[in-house]
Amino acid sequence: MLLILIWLCGDLYKLSYYMANASPLALKACASFQILVDLCILAQFVVYRKNTKVTEISTPRKGEVAVACSTPTMDLSQSMNSTTSD
Numbered sequence: 001m002l003l004i005l006i007w008l009c010g011d012l013y014k015l016s017y018y019m020a021n022a023s024p025l026a027l028k029a030c031a032s033f034q035i036l037v038d039l040c041i042l043a044q045f046v047v048y049r050k051n052t053k054v055t056e057i058s059t060p061r062k063g064e065v066a067v068a069c070s071t072p073t074m075d076l077s078q079s080m081n082s083t084t085s086d
Contacts, residue, residue, distance in 0.1 A: 001042070001045055004038060004041055004042045004045060005042070007038050007041075008035065008038040008039070008042065011031060011034045011035045011038055012035060014031045014034075015028065015031035015032060015035060018031055
């Protein structure tokens with residue numbers, strides 16, 4: 001999340017620089033779009049962080065590394081069954 005916030009701060013600084021120096025409209029539009037993308041990524045991070053839990057899949061054997069994954073907390077089996085047609 002820190003990286004996304006750093007991107008956002010950099011893009012906000014860039015837009016303020018373009019505004020202060022009467023830069024071309026294209027640069028201002030691109031900087032504004034980059035800020036929008038940063039905000040969308042940040043929103044996704046916040047939303048999916050709340051709906052995701054980390055669970056351990058297996059206990060590592062000798063010489064192996066433990067594997068963990070993030071899974072949504074909601075039940076997706078209903079939506080998966082409705083998309084398959086037999």
